Amino acid sequence: MSNLHNIIPIDKWFTTNSLKTPLIIAGPCSAESEYQVLETAKKLAEIGKISVFRAGAWKPRTRPGNFEGMGEKALVWLKKVKQETGLRVCTEVATVEHIHKAIEYNIDILWIGARTVANPFAIQVLADAFLQYDVPILIKNPINPDIELWQGAIERINRAGINRIAAIHRGFYPFEKTNLRNVPKWEIPIELKTRIHNLPIIGDPSHISGSTKYLKDISQKALDINFDGLMIETHINPKEALSDAKQQLTPKGLENLLNELIFRKNNVSLKEIEILREQIDSIDNQLLEMLAKRMEVIEKIGAYKKENNITIFQLRRWEQIIKTRNKFGESLGLDKNFIKKILQIIHKESIINQDKIINK
Numbered sequence: 001m002s003n004l005h006n007i008i009p010i011d012k013w014f015t016t017n018s019l020k021t022p023l024i025i026a027g028p029c030s031a032e033s034e035y036q037v038l039e040t041a042k043k044l045a046e047i048g049k050i051s052v053f054r055a056g057a058w059k060p061r062t063r064p065g066n067f068e069g070m071g072e073k074a075l076v077w078l079k080k081v082k083q084e085t086g087l088r089v090c091t092e093v094a095t096v097e098h099i100h101k102a103i104e105y106n107i108d109i110l111w112i113g114a115r116t117v118a119n120p121f122a123i124q125v126l127a128d129a130f131l132q133y134d135v136p137i138l139i140k141n142p143i144n145p146d147i148e149l150w151q152g153a154i155e156r157i158n159r160a161g162i163n164r165i166a167a168i169h170r171g172f173y174p175f176e177k178t179n180l181r182n183v184p185k186w187e188i189p190i191e192l193k194t195r196i197h198n199l200p201i202i203g204d205p206s207h208i209s210g211s212t213k214y215l216k217d218i219s220q221k222a223l224d225i226n227f228d229g230l231m232i233e234t235h236i237n238p239k240e241a242l243s244d245a246k247q248q249l250t251p252k253g254l255e256n257l258l259n260e261l262i263f264r265k266n267n268v269s270l271k272e273i274e275i276l277r278e279q280i281d282s283i284d285n286q287l288l289e290m291l292a293k294r295m296e297v298i299e300k301i302g303a304y305k306k307e308n309n310i311t312i313f314q315l316r317r318w319e320q321i322i323k324t325r326n327k328f329g330e331s332l333g334l335d336k337n338f339i340k341k342i343l344q345i346i347h348k349e350s351i352i353n354q355d356k357i358i359n360k
């Protein structure tokens, strides 16, 4: 358990026009045109619950040749948003040059994207640039579910003297195909909060969902575990969006969503035991998903054994499983007997399933 140095709560980040909490950040994935940016911002401002307008000026794209953002032009539009709507504005920075430009255009809040956070060298370079500026920074979780990397990035930025800081939970790259674009692994932000008590965490249901379909459930979950806000991608015309089209809401859609969400009292913090139970729930779900995955593979092996007329039970393989799992399990601090019992249960179920296939 620790605290970050001199951290400032979100509602005190600005002395004038202070941010509403829970903090709602909304706006398009990317700034595409002056019209798109300003129209979206005006509609969002009318809702009355949104304090910060987001829009990417520089977009990290997996392959070259896709829309990579409007760069400095987008900053001009963001500045206009500030003047015309009173909303605070924020954008992603990934290089030192981005930082200097964003500051030059008085962007109120900067965020560091998931791809950048995965690289400690890149983070240190950005942190060094922040030594000369005092600006609030939001730090997304890295693409891979590595809490150390996330915490490390937050610490590096905090050590650069940034005390208006928050984490953004945007989910983790899935290795298996899932309904969600990124798996939430709720136990990770919860663990982060357990480690750094005074760190605000903002949910990014858009990048977790990857579509508008799951936004409500993911947003509610984030609120229920006491996140300090939400960042939700919103576009005046989502169908035409140049990036992340499937996950963006219209401003009206966002208004409806915000009306449906239940904002529970945020002055009663989750009891320690509830936090731990949330972790257990999430871990159990992952255990079950992995078991189901294992059974799928077992069935494939069953089909292969049937085709090639091989016996189901292979003593040497079984011995090897026991040996390697025991060794690994013990290195994790698990009891040998416990590992053996679990393996036996799983193995028995696997044999039953293969038997069904072979004798079909």
Ligand code: PEP
Residues within 6 Å of the ligand: 029, 056, 060, 112, 113, 114, 115, 140, 170, 207
């Ligand atoms: C974004 O917010 O549009 C973005 C690029 O997010 P992430 O870094 O989480 O992928």
Ligand code: MN
Residues within 6 Å of the ligand: 029, 030, 233, 243, 244
């Ligand atoms: Mn996006």
